[in-house]
Amino acid sequence: MTLTFDGIVYGALLAEVQPKVITSEEENERYLEIVEKLMACQNRTPEQNALLKLLVTLIEDFEDEHYPLQA
Numbered sequence: 001m002t003l004t005f006d007g008i009v010y011g012a013l014l015a016e017v018q019p020k021v022i023t024s025e026e027e028n029e030r031y032l033e034i035v036e037k038l039m040a041c042q043n044r045t046p047e048q049n050a051l052l053k054l055l056v057t058l059i060e061d062f063e064d065e066h067y068p069l070q071a
Helices: 007-017 025-040 046-066
Strands: none
């Protein structure tokens, strides 16, 4: 069974979460909570997987900028 990506469903998820470049610790924490909820889903949809990937990318970018690893 192949799951297809539904742009309308993804659009609804985006409208609910309203992801954007993270500019504060509060936004980062909010996205981390959403990521945790998505990770807990046993049968994520393709749309949820796309949102998860987007949020993880935004979080990584924020944390790389604000919490660089010391070499």
